[in-house]
Amino acid sequence: MTANTPILSFASTDLILEIPTTVQQQVELESQSFANSISYQAYINQICVGAILPWLKEDITPQAQVWPHPAALPSFWELVNGSAVTIQTTRLILIPSENIDSSELRVPQEWVDLPSWVGDYYLAVQVEPDEGYVRVWGYCSHERLKNQGKYQASDRTYVLDEDQIIKDINVLILAPELCKNEITRSTTAELPHLTQTQAENLINRLGNPEIITPRLEVPFALWGALIEHGGWRQSLSEKRLGIPEQKSIIQWLQSGVTEIAAAIGWEKISLQSTLAQARSVEDNQPKISLSRQLAIAGQLYELVITPQNPPNTTHWRFELRHTTIGATIPGGFKLRLLTADLQPFPQNEDIATTAVEKLFIEVALEPGESIVWEIEPLPDNYDREILKF
Template sequence: MDSITQLELQISAAIDHRAWQHSQRYSMPKAQWTAYLNQVCLETVLPWLQAEYASRSTASLTAWDLIQGCAIEWNEKRLVLIPEKSFDTSELRVPQEWIDVPSWVGDYYLAVQINPDESSLRIWGYTTHAQIKALGQYDSSDRAYSLNAQFLVQDMAVLWVMRQLYPTELTRVEVTELPSVAETQAENLLQRLATVEQPRLEIPFTMWGSLLETRSWRERLHQLRQGRNPNTTVATNLRQWLENSFTAGWSAIEAWLNPEELAFSFRQTEIVELTGVRRVKPLEFAEQTVLLMLALAPEADGRVSIRVQLRPAERSQCLPMGLSLSLVSASGDVVQSVQAREQDNSIQLQRFKCPAGTEFSLQVALGNAVLTEAFQC
C-alpha cells in the first residue's frame, strides 16, 4: 500500500488500554464498541495532526457511545473522523447527525479504518460536507449518508495541499435549523433514552438533533447511560479508601499512567510521592477526557491530608483552556479554585486537611458543563 496515498498510524498500547477501560462503563455491547472506536480514533489522530500539521488543533466534538465519529478543529476548519472496524472500503457511511445537525457540520469527512488486532488505523479517503449533500445517498433505516468510494479523494496529501492553495474552497452547505425542545420534554426524553440500545434511532431526528445541540443535555444523557444521575450525587467515603475499600469508578493511578507518564510532569511529584492512597477517575467533556486524581494520607491528629490534581488522559494533550477545578464546602462556598491556562498540562489545588465527618465536593467545570464529585472524610 502506498504510504503517501493513505495515512497509516499505530495505536499505542496505552491508548488501546485506556479506550477499552472507558468503554466498559456501558452495559450494552454496541455502546461499548462505539465508545472504543471513537476514543482510539481521536487519541491517535489528534496528536499526529498536532505534531505534523497544526500544533493548535483541538478536539471539538465527540459523541462518546452515542454516534460513531469525532471532530477536530484544524486551521479554522473542522475535520470529522468516522471510524469503522469494517474492511469494506467501497463506501463511506456518515451518521446523519454529522451532516444535518447545524452545530455538528464539518468541512472535511475522513474515512478511518481501525484494525484492533494489529493496533493500527488507516485513513483511506476524505470528502467534504458539500459533496456528501450533493452526491451521497440517504438511508432512513439507520439515518446515515453513504458516499461511493469513487467520489472520495484517497490521497491524503491532497487535503493538506488544497488547504494551502485553495483556502476558500467551498466545503460545506447550509442545513436547516432544528426546532427547539422544551426543557420538560427534554428531561423526559433523556430518561427514556438512557437505557435503549440505539437512542439515536428511538425518536424523530429533529428531536434527537435538538438534544445533541444542547451541550448540557448531551452530557446528561452520557452520564445517565453510564448509570450516573447528576442530580443524585452520592458522597464517596474517603475513610474507606484508607482501609482499601474503594468506590466504583475510581482506579489506581498506575492503571492509567505508566511510570514514564508519572515522571513526565514535575508538578505531579506531590501526587506521586505522597504516601497513602492514590486514586484516579476519568471525567469526560465534549473536548476531551480528563483525569481527576486524589492522593490522601492519614494525619496523626485524625485528619486526612488530601491533594487533588487534574490532567489530560492523553499525555500529548493540554487541558482545555478555562477548565476549572474547585473545592466546595458542604454549605456551597468555594474554598479554593484553579483554572487551566493555555498550554497547561495539569492543574492542582493546594493541599488541605479534612477532619473526620467533614463533607465537601470537587467541581470540574468547562463552559456550561459542570461535573461534581462529593466526598466525606
C-alpha cells in the same frame, strides 16, 4: 516508529498510522466505563482519535485538538459514531469503521445536519486494533457529502460512493490552508426548540440502556435538538451508563468538584488573598468560589461563580475576567446566562462596549434551578453545560 510511519503496504495514497501502545492500553481500560451494548463503538473511536491526533499535531500543526473537550467525548460515543478534531477554524470529522470495504463512506446524520457539529472535511478511517494500525483511505467535504451523498433513512446516514471520495490524503495534508479557496460547508436547517419538560421526557425514555440505538427511536429533529445541547447530551449519556446525577454547585462548594466537572476544568478556589487586601470593606465576601479557565481568541480567561452571603445563599455572581492581572476584556465580549432550555430572562447578559476589567451577572436562583452560560466570542471547544444549584 513515529506516529505517521506507514507500517503496511496499501495504496500509495493511503495514510497508515500505528496505534501507539499507550493509547491501546488506555483505551482498553477506559472502554469498560461505557454501556455494554455499544462499548465497542467507543473503543474504536478512542483508538481512531488516539492514532490520528498525534499525526495531526506532528505533521500539520501542534494546535490540532479534539472537539469539544476530551472529557466530553464519552457522551458522544455512547450515542453516535464519529469524532471531531479542530485545526484552528477548520474541523475534521473522523468516521472510524472496521469494514475493509472502501467502496463508500457512511456518515451518521448528526455530523452532517446538526449545525454545531458540522465539519469541513470527513475522513474515512479503517480501524484494525488487532493489527495495531488505522488506515485513512479517503475524505470529502461537508458540501459534497450533503449534496452528492445518498441519505439512508433506515440508519440515518449519508452515504458517498467511492468515485465521489478523494482518495489521495496528500491533497489534504499538503494544503497550506484547508479552507482557503473551497466552499466546504453546505447549509443546515435549524432545529426545533425543546422545552425542559420535553428534554426530560426524552432523557428518561432514551436513557434506558436496553434501547440499543436511541438515535433511531424518535424523529431526527427531536433527537438532534436534544443531543446538540451539551448538557442534555451529557445527562442522557450518564443515565444510560447508570452514573448518578451530577451534584449541584452548592455540593461542589461543600464537598468538592465531581470527577466529570474537574475533567473539563472546574475547580474550587479561595479568595483569601483578596480578602486580606480589602477586609475592611469586604468582610462579608465569601472565601470559596468555583473557577474554570477558558481560552478565547488566543487569550486565557477565567469564569468564576461566587455565592453571595453563604451558606444559605440564593444569589450568585458569575464573573468573567482575564487570567493576567491588569489585562482587560476586549470590547464586544458578551457574558450571558440562560435557563436550561436556553431561554433568556431579565438582566441575563453583560456586554463589554469597550475594554473592561470584568464582565459579571448576579442572579437569584432557587434550590433545584439550573443555568447555562454562554460567552461571545465562543471559547475554544465550547460545549453547553447545565449547572445545577
